[in-house]
Every structure is written in C-alpha cells, then in structure tokens.
Amino acid sequence: MKYKLGEFVRFVEERREGYITRIIDDQTIAVTDEDGFEIPVLASQVTRVHGKSADDEPVFENSKAVDAEFISSGILLAIVPDKKAGSVVHINLVNGTSYVLLAVLTTEKSDKFKGQFYGVITPKSAVQMYSASLNELDQWPKIHLQILFSSGNTKELKKPIEFSEKFRAKDFSGAKKTSEYLEQAAWLIQLDSDEPIIDPQKLKESFYRPAAEKLQVENPGKEIDLHIEKLRDDHQYLKNSEILDIQVAFFRKKLDAAIVHKLPSVIFIHGSGNGTLRNEICKVASKHPQVKTFMDAYREKFGYGATEVFLK
Template identity: 70%
Template sequence: MKYKLGEFVRFVNERREGYITRIIDESTIAVTDDDGFEIPVLASQVTRVHGKTDSSVDLKVETNSDQKTSHFIANGIFLAISPDKRSPSVVHFHLINSSSWQLLITLYTRKKNQHKGEYAGILKARSAVQIYSCSLNELDLWPEFNIQALLFSQGNEEMQKPIEFSEKFKAKDFSGAKKQHELLEQAAWLIQLDSPEPIIDPEKLKESFFKSHEEKIEIEKPGKEVDLHIEKLRDDYQFLNSSEILDIQMNYFRKSLDAAIVHKIPSIIFIHGSGNGTLRIEIHKIISKHAQVKTFMDAHKERFGYGATEVFFK
C-alpha cells in the first residue's frame, strides 16, 4: 500500500478528489470528498495530487541541537494526538521533544499478538515528528502502541533510564481538553512520557486530613445563555455515541438549572438545537415538573427557531 491516511488524491477515471480517511485493506482505501462523502475505491484507481500530499501538521522545529543553552531542560517529552486540519476524521500521532535530550525512538504496534515496526529515528532537542496516523471512525480497531526512547546528551548529565510507553487507547482517554504546544500549530491531546516522580509534601498531606467538612462549596453563576451543543461541552465528542452525548448534555443542563436557581436568576436560556428533538423533549420533561420553574417558552425564534428554550423562575 503506497498511500497513507490524510493524503490528497484524485480519481483516475472521474472528476473527483479528496483525502484518504481510511485504509480498508491492502488494495482498497476510502476517500472523503469536499461534501463529506466517504467513497471506497481501489488504490490503483487514484493518484496523488502533488503539492497537497503532506498531511502532517506544520511544525516549528529547531534542528540545531548542538546550540549551547544556559540551562539544560531535563523533562518535556510528549506524545501528541491531533486531528488533521483538512480531514478531522483522521488523527496524527506526534512525538514532541521540548527537552534538551536527543532521543533515539521506536514505535511498534501490536494487534492480535502480531507486532509491527512503524517508526524509528532520532529526534533532536526542541523538535517534533509525526510517527503514525489513524482513522477516528475505527477507534475500536486501533492497535496497541508501544513507544521506546533512549535519552542522549554530549554534556555531563547523568544517564537516564529509557522511556517505555504502552497503551491501547479507548474513547475515555480523550475525555480531557486538547492543549496547545509551542512546537505544534494546533491543539492536541498531550500525554507526557517523562513525567517526574510526584513529590509528596508532608505538611500539605497532613492538612488534607484536617480539612473541615463544612467548607462552603462555591457554585459558579451561569451566563444568561447556556449552549448545550456537545462540541461546546467536550473536546472528545467525536468518540461519543448518541447515548453518551445525551447524558453529558443533560448533566450540564441540570447543573446549570440548579446554579441559576441558587443565584436567583430571573430566567435562563438553554440552547439545545433542533436536531431530532430528543434533547429538547428531555429538557421540557424536567422543567415542566420543576417546583421552582414558573413557565418556559421557545426563545428568540427569529434567532434560534425551535432550538432554544427560555426558563422563567418563581
């Protein structure tokens, strides 16, 4: 297979082009066009479009690791997983080395007890490299990832143990927010591979045993409008099924409703969207029976249509 995920290709026998979003088998790929349609096609029936074949995230790389610095940075080695800028259903794995070490790295994948070498190379200090790509639509089929790294310096630093990282990713691993890193031009899920050992402060540990159970819990005041669209609530929404999405939206709705009551807000607008109407129906079930709700109605139809509900409190 000569093609990789995220590459831009054109069909040989018809006027159609798009990005490779899935590797089906050794001879078949799936190409997603500008309209979002995924089309299975034989790899022999497409060709690369030159000038648009590099699907990797642009990196700000400092390749001169021999440059003298006043301070040796001992930590800062990350695995970063970021969506492709042009094809969000594809994610790219990067290794980021923001430390002063040079790294000799290898990546192996394991699937059904079969190991496969995917990448090997030297990663200089203050640099990053793309090492793998996957389709989000096939998260359950992802292999186990095994990364090893040897740390090297020409200075007088003490020799370090090799880094070993193994992970079979699940959807919950992407529940946290994506973060920006200076060596990537887009946000990514970051996993630090060289986290220092936690230092336990005896005094803080002792204080934790004597904290008062009567400490006041601060409830944040909600805004006038609460947007319940899942992409506003979670960065990992691509990995969630419809049931999980509804649960997250309803939990956030309940917390916002309770917070509005605590802060004695006269009214609040919940933006739930139109869609298939499931979220709107579930919200109306709760507020129609709520003891603190005076009434409710569709909010700003000229702006939201039937996609928002305003709740008025007693």
C-alpha cells in the same frame, strides 16, 4: 499500495479529489471529498496530488535552538486532528528536552507486531510517527513506544522510556492543549513526568480542614437521566460495554449522593432499550443496605423507562 491516511488524492477516471480517511484493505481505500462524502475506491483508481500529500507536507517538523540551560524533562505524546480531514489524527512525539532522542514505534494487533516509525528526534522539536482514523478507534492496534536518550555531556544517564497503550474513547474526552512545538492544539500525554512534590505546609493544613470543607456532595435532585448522551460528549466512539460501565458508575455515584442528603427516593431514567441497564440498576439496588425497595416510576410519564429507588 503505499497510500497513507491524510494524503490528498485525485480520481483517475473522474473529476473528483479528496483526502484519504480510511484504509479498507490492501487494495481499497476511502476518500472523503470536499462535500464531506466518503467514497470507497480501488487504490489503483486514484493518484497522489504532490504538494498536498502527507509525505510532501509533514504536519510537524519544527525545531528550535537548544537553550544554554540543559532541559532534562518534557517528552510528550501529542495526538492532533488532521487540518484537512478531521476524522484522521496524527500521533506525534514532542521532544521539549535538550536530549537527542532515538524513538521506535511499534503497533500490536492480533498478536502481530509491525514497525511503524523509527528515527532521531532533535532537541526542541516534534515529529509525526503514526496516523489513524478516529472513526475506527475500536480497531486501533496497541501502541508500543520505546525511547533512548543521548547527549554530549550530562551528569546522569537517563533511563529509557517504554510506553504501551491501547487507546480508548476516554483518552480523547478531555480538552486539547497547546504546545510551543506544535502548530495546533492536541491531546497531550507526558511520558517523563516528574515525581509530585508534596508541600508539607499544605499537607498539614489538610489534616485540620473541617470535614464539610473536605467533601461537598451535590444534591442529585429527584430525577436523574442516565442516557449516555447526557453523560458523555464522545458517546459515539464508545463500545456498548463501556457505555454500560459509565452509566452504572454514574448511577452508583448519584445513589450515594441521595443517601448522603437523606432523600426519601430518587428516580433514575434509563430508557426502555433492551433492559440491560435496568437490570444492572435492580441488581445494585437489591443488594444495597440503604435501599428499602424499588419499582417502575410513573408509567404514565416514563413508561417502563425509569426506576424509582426508595431509601431507608
């Protein structure tokens, strides 16, 4: 089977068609039709619709003329949603430099490596290297990208780029940005960022800035909701361990804010659930030097789903 994510296929034995949104195994794929239903089907029971496949219609192959001025930086990894199948994303390499790039992308899963892409990327262009389903983010392999630079005439030898990443939900929580070499907004990761330039005057001014101006801690209020859907828009893509880490970190931040504002107490709403978050809150509170005590908050209102922490 040589089908890829994002390809447009038609069922052999029935009048149905759609985009491939999941590779289940070597013999089975999942196709999402125009009504949004995902249908598991044997690969042998569908056929590619030419003119709408990923092979026949590459997402990005834009190439612009090289400027007279030599551009030495501007290598980006761009992750874009598929225009037709939103659950599929494509990983692209954007070459905004005047260099010719030789790129190799390899995936790693269960200590096994597989070459997914190799090729030459011309200056001022972008190319698609890999596709995956965002709904299966926790099953994505680790990405290894190696890039070599070539140019007809430069003053220095550019060091190769080696980038390795196991993507998590947090990598897709930020806003998408545009690039002149892409046809749509994407999550962008710069691979050749320059060293930050420090403005001596601004650095000097920061030393003499009043303490109140340097740090302003917002009053957390009397009640703080720790439910993950209140903290992150991408919570459906997070693992349970990642959710707990985010909730505990937010609890610590708001507890510190309550101490700064000298609140007598603060209520943390964590829900009943399996008690894991409540236990973590109690563990932190019991060891905190500024916590006097803690107890279940207003059972008639919250049941066992909230803890009130009293501060010294």
